[in-house]
Amino acid sequence: MPRSQTTKKPTRIQREKTQAILEAALDVFSDFGFRGSTIDMIAARAGLSKPNILYYFDNKEAIHKTLLAELLQTWLDPLHQIDEAGDPIEEICGYVAQKLKMAREFPRESKLFANEILQGAPHILPEIEGELKELTSLKAKVVKSWITAGKLADIDPYHLFFSIWATTQHYADFDIQVRSVLGDGSDPFDTAGPFLDKMYRTMLRP
Amino acid sequence: MPRSQTTKKPTRIQREKTQAILEAALDVFSDFGFRGSTIDMIAARAGLSKPNILYYFDNKEAIHKTLLAELLQTWLDPLHQIDEAGDPIEEICGYVAQKLKMAREFPRESKLFANEILQGAPHILPEIEGELKELTSLKAKVVKSWITAGKLADIDPYHLFFSIWATTQHYADFDIQVRSVLGDGSDPFDTAGPFLDKMYRTMLRP
DNA sequence: ATATTTTTTGACTATATGGTCAAGTATTGT
DNA sequence: ACAATACTTGACCATATAGTCAAAAAATAT
Secondary structure (H helix, E strand, O other): OOOOOOEEEEEEEEHHHHHHHHHHHHHHHHHHHHOOOOHHHHHHOOOOOOOHHHHHHOHHHHHHHHHHHHHHHHHOHHOOOOOOOOOOOHHHHHHHHHHHHHHHHHHHHHHHHHHHHHOOOOOHHHHHHHHHHHHHHHHHHHHHHHHHHOOOOOOHHHHHHHHHHHHHHHHHHHHHHHHHHOOOOOOOHHHHHHHHHHHHHHHHOO | OOOOOOOOOOOOOHHHHHOOOOOOOHHHHHHHHHOOHHHHHHHHOOOOHHHHHHHOOOHHHHHHHHHHHHHHHHHHHHHHHOOOOOOHHHHHHHHHHHHHHHHOOOOHHHHHHHHHHHOOOOOOOOHHHHHHHHHHHHHHHHHHHHHHOOOOOOOHHHHHHHHHHHHHHHHHHHHHOOOOOOOOOHHHHHHHHHHHHHHHHHOOOO
């Protein structure tokens, strides 16, 4: 029985099935949120039976938690990469570009995160209050030091990060609104990048 | 039987109970989304029984639709108020301030909207593709004319609106993340206003 | 080829959920 | 005061949902 298996090397079938389940679950959870999704939906999307899903994962929440854990492993990468030794405006604008790229390439992950936050972050609040807060605090200090050195405009580092998160994740989370309002079938990300780059460069110039 | 009543003048009890139900439903739907909420939750929050809820509204979806309809009545007000005859930067920054004020005063409505959009806007897509799209198109033309007249920096009006929506609604929708990251118990809206004002003024300066 | 282990799933259980109903209570109208 | 209407809800129903189980099928090891 492979559920909660932690010691044996996973079999070929286990590797394949858990990936298929997680892939299907990401689709479903990103659209409907944790509470709004059912194991039957995930099973249907994965092309498996419900008991088969539960053969690989203890329960619905275990699937969700696995997805969130995977998400959190890479969610903070771009923020980690801000380099105090780098050029401030290039570092920040590079961060913006990275975040937008993540929104573009991993829209379901972004929506998974948004759904989780909207419901009060019941499953990831420790990580929000821990790793994210500490990392953001660390990078805010870096930004502050750049400002003090006269290399950046005098702005609030925390709100800078909030705005960057908002303006990049928005293209994934509010995708249907963005595309509907544009209405011309164009890919919003094509023009979002230059727009955001310009906005932040202009604002950050000391 | 007052359900679906459209002609008689509502009684005192009807007015009181429908308001109590909608107030409770807004709490629940904004936290859990439509699919993640139950009539029992709404009933508990309203201090009523489930059959009593269903005495006033046909079904769960009717409650949700009523809330969305109420939301949409005021959601676009700030955008309507952008005046082509006004000072461009003041008009845009006034709009930003209005949107932030709405996020601050009506966070549950903002989250209701976000939940709806995240799930593909199943109930309000007609309004998104209709009124919102047309109004945004109209105001984008206004912004375009200001740019052409040399009164605003040359930026993409649509992405300007997307950014304004993102950076203002973020404080309501991602409230728990914002407050956790700040971690000092301060009200993020206090410092968000000046930050956003400065960011947009700087960026919009021609 | 056979034994062992893993995987699969139809049938099932317990609980949750949306919604109904009839009868009692409360409110309103006369 | 009484009649009529509105309101309330415990009990209930039908379906949905999370999850279990035992047996059969498939895969793997020998």
